[in-house]
Amino acid sequence: MMTTFTVWKFEDPGGAEQAATMLKGAESDGLVKVVDHAVMTWPVGADKPETHHSHDDEKHGAAWGALWGILTGALFTIPVVGGAVGLALGALAKSTEDAGITKEDLARIRTEIVEGTSALFAVTEDGSLDRLGERFRGTDQKLITTNLTDAERETLLETFGGA
Numbered sequence: 708m709m710t711t712f713t714v715w716k717f718e719d720p721g722g723a724e725q726a727a728t729m730l731k732g733a734e735s736d737g738l739v740k741v742v743d744h745a746v747m748t749w750p751v752g753a754d755k756p757e758t759h760h761s762h763d764d765e766k767h768g769a770a771w772g773a774l775w776g777i778l779t780g781a782l783f784t785i786p787v788v789g790g791a792v793g794l795a796l797g798a799l800a801k802s803t804e805d806a807g808i809t810k811e812d813l814a815r816i817r818t819e820i821v822e823g824t825s826a827l828f829a830v831t832e833d834g835s836l837d838r839l840g841e842r843f844r845g846t847d848q849k850l851i852t853t854n855l856t857d858a859e860r861e862t863l864l865e866t867f868g869g870a
Contacts, residue, residue, distance in 0.1 A: 720823060726827045739831045749820060753822065756820060
């Protein structure tokens with residue numbers, strides 16, 4: 708059983724919420740087991756993004772809930788430019804490395820998710836990526852980061868029809 712962590716970016720504040728609904732529907736149909744997920748939205752005019760975390764799997768969800776807090780709380784208080792960025796991201800990466808999230812992943816998430824966008828953070832197991840990808844086709848999504856190998860990542864991108 709492989710646990711997959713993915714972060715998908717959407718070019719509008721409501722895109723990730725719509726994708727989360729599709730993900731839950733795919734779970735109901737037996738295509739994937741959702742261990743946990745969080746939706747981050749950054750409405751136009753807001754100072755920072757808002758995150759809504761749902762405890763999908765109570766047994767495993769608490770650990771991921773702490774991660775969502777780190778990602779959404781601390782990550783977006785780090786300035787985007789300046790000398791402190793690398794140090795702050797490095798310190799934050801120490802708390803996320805067990806989940807397979809690197810300093811580079813954090814930097815990508817921090818620079819990709821901006822005002823007017825949204826993101827779906829998902830932790831899944833036992834997924835049928837081909838069938839799941841069919842559900843997401845046509846959505847304006849971009850895979851920002853994942854803990855998959857390069858070959859698995861390529862398959863995922865081909866399956867989901869996104870870049």
